[in-house]
Amino acid sequence: MTVFPRVPTAEPPVGKDRPQVTELRLSAFAGHRAAVLPLGPLTLITGPSGSGKSSALAAYEALARLCAGAELPDVFADPVACVPERARADRQRRRGFRIGCTVDGPAGAVRLDLAVQAEPELRVVGERLTRDGLVLLETALRDPGRPVVQAAWHTAGSAPVTRAPLPDDRLGTALVPLRVAGKTDGQRLVLAAAEQVVVALRSVFACDPRPSRMRAPVPAGRIGAGRLLSGCDNLAEVLWRTRAECSVRHGLLVSALRSGCAGPVTDVRAEEVADGAVHAFVERGGGVRTPLGRLGDGELRFLALSLVLLTGPGVLAVDPVAEVPQAYQSLTVIADGLDRRLDARQVRALADLAARTCERGHIRLVGAVGDASWAADAAGASVVDLERDGTT
Structure with a gap:
């Protein structure tokens, strides 16, 4: 795995008040072994076909969904596919996978590591939350016959740790606020670290625009309730909303489209017609308009990705932490095949907008x-190059 350094930005970095995932660890996941991926504000993961780009993003999304409270079966539809191919089963025929991340923020650098058993049944078998080598939360499977793991969290009171069972189909870190009282300094440290990880991971939007579904009109108010879905199926509905809510961002979107769409672009609009559906189109000037259905696949993907970069959690179908002020949260967009179906001109324009x-x-x-060769022109971009020999 080759890592190219980030290009310094002209502005100072964002302060530590905003929790951010700075490292993704794929200790044993799909085709990855002992892989550590550093993550910056703008990170591009590249490598040959089969090097594990998609699986790396899948692991990131899985951690995000678990932090949002999802259960294992909902997150890992095919858990056996997450197990490294060469992983051998033990005497009880058990095999699994391990992933983790580091989150920087007010509580310092907090590490989350998770071990999941995929066979013979899907369950959490171990989890560890640490800061500066101090174990804040640790779980382990003690009795395979019970659907729980034994948890121990840092207390630093009359007893050094507190022990209690937690379900084996959920992430313990996401459950900490429900179980830890916060009466001692140790407990408050556990709560702060867990909150930092949850805040950084919950506001993740996995975006993979699907042009075939973006061409059709959208039934008004029926799909996504005005929030953009991951596949951008309801793009027309969201364009209708964003144009009315923020003229500044809409103007930036139109400006971006002039670089990413063929022909003149004076506006992009959406309107409801007699059948109750919302149709979107690009204004060309002089009364000429092009329905979204007539745009090329690359143009549609460019439009959707630009809209995502120019909006925020209130517009996207994400699950931010309502109890935490918006100023302390940041939206993370993960996009598999970011440059898929984009030509060189569109890639450069999207890179500039992203930067x-x-x-x-x-x-x-x-x-x-x-291909990340264009990343040199994107200020602040970091490139993680996955080489097959370094991740298997």
Whole structure:
């Protein structure tokens, strides 16, 4: 795995008040072994076909969904596919996988590591939350016959740790606020570390625009309730909303489209017609308009990705932490095949938009790309090159 250094930005980095995932660890996951991926404000993961770009993003998304409270079966539909191919089963025929991350923020650098058993049944078998080598939360499977793991969290009171069972189909870190009282300094440290990890991971939007589904009109108010879905199926509905809510961001979107769409672009609009559906189209000037259905696949993907970069959690189908002020949260967009179906001109325009947006610190982008040679022109971009020999 080759890592190219980030290009320094002109503005100072965002402060530590905003929790951010700075490292993704794939200790044993799919084709990855002992892989450590550093993550910056704008990170591009590249490598040959089969090097594990998609699986790396899948692991990131899995951690995000678990932090949002999802259960294992909902997150890992095919858990056996997550097990490294060469992993051998033990005497009880058990096999599994291990992933983790580091989150920097007010509580310092907090590490989350998770071990999941995929066979013979899906369950958490171990979890560890640490800071500076201090174990804040640790779980382990003690009795395979019970659907629980034994948890111990740092207390630093009359007893050094507190022990209690936790379900084996959920992430313990996400359950900490429900179980830890916060009466001692040790407990408050555990709560702060867990909150930092949850805040950084919950506001993740996995985006993979599907042009075939973006061409059709959208039934008004029926799909996504005005929030953009991961596949951008309801793009027309969201364009209708964003144009009315923020003229500044809409103007930036139109400006971006002039670089990413063929022909003149004066506006992009959406309107409801008699059948109750919302149709979107590009204004060309002089009364000429092009329905979204007539745009090329690359143009549609460019439009959707630009819209994502210019909006925020209130517009995207993400699960931010309602109890935490928005100023302390940042949206992370993960995009598999970020440059898929985009031509060189569109890639350069999207890279420039991503660099300017991520530089402000409100949005972070982790994208998998087939070719990252253009990253040198994107200020602040870091490139993680996955080489097959380094991750298997």
